[in-house]
Every structure is written in C-alpha cells, then in structure tokens.
Amino acid sequence: MHFPWCLKKCPYCDFLSLAEPDASSLPHDAYAQQVLRELDARISQGFNGLAELELGSVFFGGGTPSLWEASALGAVLAGVLARFPNHHECEITVECNPTSLDLEHANRLADVGVNRLSLGIQGTDDERLRFLGRLHSAELGIKALGDAVASRVPRVSADVIFGVHGQVPAAARREVARVAEAGVEHLSAYALTIEPGTQFGALARKGRLPQLPEDSVAEAYLEVEEELHRRGFGHYEISNYAKPARESRHNLGYWRGHQYLGLGCGAWGTLDTRSQALPHGISVGEDTRALRYRNLPSAERYLKARFSAAFQLGEGVSELEPLTGETLLSERLMLGLRLAEGVDVRAAALDLGVELDAARLSALARALGAGELERLPHGDSVLRRQTANSSIPGATTNEWPDVERVRIPPQAWLTADSVITRLM
Ligand code: SF4
CATH class of the missing domain: 3.20.20.70 (Aldolase class I)
Structure with a gap:
C-alpha cells in the first residue's frame, strides 16, 4: 500500500x-x-x-x-x-x-x-x-x-x-x-x-x-x-x-517470488495469472505467468480515477506488463541469490513451468565450479511434492544436474551483484 x-x-x-x-x-x-x-x-x-x-x-x-x-x-x-x-x-x-x-x-x-x-x-x-x-x-x-x-x-x-x-x-x-x-x-x-x-x-x-x-x-x-x-x-x-x-x-x-497486490498511488503489483482467472479486458500469450502493473504516479489523477469493470491502462493503471515464466525465473534467481537461504533453482523452474536450458545450467555449473555459488543441503521439499506429477521434461527424474538450492556464500556478498549479472 x-x-x-x-x-x-x-x-x-x-x-x-x-x-x-x-x-x-x-x-x-x-x-x-x-x-x-x-x-x-x-x-x-x-x-x-x-x-x-x-x-x-x-x-x-x-x-x-x-x-x-x-x-x-x-x-x-x-x-x-x-x-x-x-x-x-x-x-x-x-x-x-x-x-x-x-x-x-x-x-x-x-x-x-x-x-x-x-x-x-x-x-x-x-x-x-x-x-x-x-x-x-x-x-x-x-x-x-x-x-x-x-x-x-x-x-x-x-x-x-x-x-x-x-x-x-x-x-x-x-x-x-x-x-x-x-x-x-x-x-x-x-x-x-x-x-x-x-x-x-x-x-x-x-x-x-x-x-x-x-x-x-x-x-x-x-x-x-x-x-x-x-x-x-x-x-x-x-x-x-x-x-x-x-x-x-x-x-x-518479494525475494521468494510471491505475488503481491499493489494498492494506492504509484504502487506496483505482480499477480499470478495461473492461480486466478485473468481479469476482464486482458488477453496474454500462452507463456504468461504473471501480470505486473503500476498505478498512476500522480496523486491528483489517482484520487480521481474511476475504476471501471475492466483492468486496463488508464483506469488507475499507468503500466501493465505480462511476464513470462523465463522472466520470472530470472527474477527469482536475481532476488533469491540475495538471501542466506539461497534459491532452489529446480523447484523455481518447475513452479514456473520453465525448462532449465543448457545456457543457464552451464552458467550455474561454472559459478559452482568457481566457488561463486555453493550448494545447500536440501531443496524445497514442499514444492517438490507439489510438482511431483509435473509434465515438464526432467521434473520427476534425475535428468537435471544437481543445482537445486544454491546461494552466494555470505562471505562473498560484497561482490554478489557481479555474480548475479553473470547468471542472468
Ligand atoms: S523522500 Fe524518500 S527517503 Fe525521504 S522520507 Fe520520503 S520516502 Fe523516505
């Protein structure tokens, strides 16, 4: 708010x-x-x-x-x-x-x-x-x-x-x-x-x-x-x-990639388009997983906005962007790697319905090899159970390398930005 x-x-x-x-x-x-x-x-x-x-x-x-x-x-x-x-x-x-x-x-x-x-x-x-x-x-x-x-x-x-x-x-x-x-x-x-x-x-x-x-x-x-x-x-x-x-x-x-409703002048929101029906007036591509929007940043205009039946630009909203699973996965990595708990890369990909491609996997493997990332002992077992029946290739097998939950070692956080940039 x-x-x-x-x-x-x-x-x-x-x-x-x-x-x-x-x-x-x-x-x-x-x-x-x-x-x-x-x-x-x-x-x-x-x-x-x-x-x-x-x-x-x-x-x-x-x-x-x-x-x-x-x-x-x-x-x-x-x-x-x-x-x-x-x-x-x-x-x-x-x-x-x-x-x-x-x-x-x-x-x-x-x-x-x-x-x-x-x-x-x-x-x-x-x-x-x-x-x-x-x-x-x-x-x-x-x-x-x-x-x-x-x-x-x-x-x-x-x-x-x-x-x-x-x-x-x-x-x-x-x-x-x-x-x-x-x-x-x-x-x-x-x-x-x-x-x-x-x-x-x-x-x-x-x-x-x-x-x-x-x-x-x-x-x-x-x-x-x-x-x-x-x-x-x-x-x-x-x-x-x-x-x-x-x-x-x-x-x-935010850092774990949860959805949030933004209310008020200039507020940002990111809403999952899979856990709820799409709002009236919105059509998006098949690979869209979330909508990000920004409310009008002018207090005067926000106070006068009439919120009509459709969720659309102009109705209190000044920016509206559909986000694909790939974009959201990059954000999860970017934000999750700021945390001591790190990020479970595989669970995040499964959750977003994205396949981890060779380029991303080799970037992760390189960072692990160079000591810029370290593995943590266990992944997110709850998410893993939820996605156990996923139809995404590799989801239920061991086809993917063991990148799972990784983090930037806390003693290297001073240089975290450059590590994260290389992984994007
Ligand atoms: S101008 Fe910015 S930093 Fe200063 S009090 Fe307002 S929000 Fe906080």
Whole structure:
C-alpha cells in the first residue's frame, strides 16, 4: 500500500514521494476511501481467486505513511482484512519517519491493528543526517526509535544508510550499534547509492557530490556486519539483519517470488495469472505467468480515477506488463541469490513451468565450479511434492544436474551483484 507524501523530498531518494510540508492538508480520508475503492475494483475486475488467497503481510510503504492519520490508515487496514478472511498471523507493517512518530502515534497504530513499525532513522550522526537532507536530528531519531520500542506495537525495525561522505568505517559501526541498542529486532543497512533522477544524481553528474571511495564503503559494510553478528542478528539478506525468527515476512515474500497486490498511488503489483482467472479486458500469450502493473504516479489523477469493470491502462493503471515464466525465473534467481537461504533453482523452474536450458545450467555449473555459488543441503521439499506429477521434461527424474538450492556464500556478498549479472 503506497502512501506517496513526505514532508520534504530527500536528495538521495528515488521512491515516489511528493513533498507536502503541511500534513494536515493531506486528503487522509479521501485517499483511504479511494484505496478501498481500488481494492474492490481489483477483486470485481476478475482477479477472482484473490480474496481466497492467504494474506501473509500488509505493508504500508511510501512516501511516509506515518503522516497518514491512524484512523484513516486503520479504516484501510480493516477493509483489507475484511476482504481477505484468510489472514491468520498477518504481518502488518507501517513505514515511519522520526518526524511523524511518537509514543502516542505508535500506540494509535497498535490500536488499529498494526503489529510492526519500520523506522527510517538512517543514522545517528547529525552531520551525516544533514548531508542526507533529513529533517530530523540524531536525537529525535533515537527518541522516535525509543518510542516505537516502548509502544504497544510488538515488532520494530530500523533502516540505516552507511557509506556516506565523511563517515569512517568505524563510525558506521558505532551508528548501527546505537540503533541496535535501542532494542530493534530487525535492521536494514543500505550503502548509499546515487540514483539518476535524484538531486544527488544531478550533483554527481556535475562532479559536485562528495562521495566515499568504494573501498571505504566495503569496509563499512564489513564493520556493520561484524557488529550486528556480535549482537545476535542473523544476516539473512544482503542488506537485512534480524534477531532469530524476526525476519520480515513481507520482504521475504518479494525475494521468494510471491505475488503481491499493489494498492494506492504509484504502487506496483505482480499477480499470478495461473492461480486466478485473468481479469476482464486482458488477453496474454500462452507463456504468461504473471501480470505486473503500476498505478498512476500522480496523486491528483489517482484520487480521481474511476475504476471501471475492466483492468486496463488508464483506469488507475499507468503500466501493465505480462511476464513470462523465463522472466520470472530470472527474477527469482536475481532476488533469491540475495538471501542466506539461497534459491532452489529446480523447484523455481518447475513452479514456473520453465525448462532449465543448457545456457543457464552451464552458467550455474561454472559459478559452482568457481566457488561463486555453493550448494545447500536440501531443496524445497514442499514444492517438490507439489510438482511431483509435473509434465515438464526432467521434473520427476534425475535428468537435471544437481543445482537445486544454491546461494552466494555470505562471505562473498560484497561482490554478489557481479555474480548475479553473470547468471542472468
Ligand atoms: S522520507 Fe523516505 S520516502 Fe520520503 S523522500 Fe525521504 S527517503 Fe524518500
């Protein structure tokens, strides 16, 4: 669920975020009603298997959804849960900014059913926070984190950015240590990346953005990792750490290739076209396995959209792309190889109805031989059972080489991007 507004646009941010310094002027209730209208339309437009699926997680992202009045956010959440009766133990997260979260607001979110907060604290050093264009001080960030942890919301995560100009690697370590000490159960630590289309991107193009050399960023990554290991956090994804059994169910869903319904202005969704009927108005090729769409990124236009009987471009939707099994398999590899649990290549291919071709198999074999990938002891036995009667050649025999569950060895995650690129 995308809530697109922020008090101010951060210079490094390439998410859809619309600056609105006065949160009281936002269309809190109108936006909530429109999101629910969209949800009803998606269900009635023909994604008719949707509401029977298990709802594993709801994620209010942005933008800054902690700017949304808790009553309006709660109305959306109640509406979603009512339409998806199968939501046992659903993880419900709200992304928050320190400038719009205090104890009272966190408790209001708990009261409407939110069970996880993800706080974009980004750092604990005032000079670095100013460089990142953040509106809050280190002190306010730590206070908001303390309020989140002390609130009735049971689970708290924090985001931190390292590799920022002026930060020595030991300082990156000290900053995550301070965040961990506040009592979070999950921490996402991202190296600062300069994206085209952002203010930092424009400055970098003109050579006017001071940046750390790559070696220092790599050293900071290792410092962060060591500190969080020492504090009992498992490194379960390249940029994500969690206390035991506290991984983000929502993010794991993306990395494992689950389908997701995107609602709200600018939201992305990817829906499986095999587990439910195709929506009205859509015709796709035989090899299509999923539809990816993006909602209108203009809040004004999204709020005025009339969701008609057909799921089509213009009806609140600005992009629509059918995805083949081959494309989805590449995505599963690309995302699954970011995980400590790795990816079961054979089970993924079977699930998507794709044959592993010789080129992909030899690329995997080469990476295994070079030590860029390693095998994990067992594959996904549940999926294997589900596909035991598959008609895909090789599915039920041992014709395929033993590539099964593989991963990039965690000690080589610093160079994961180049390994993944070679496998695509
Ligand atoms: S608060 Fe978050 S979403 Fe909003 S502009 Fe800054 S980084 Fe982007």
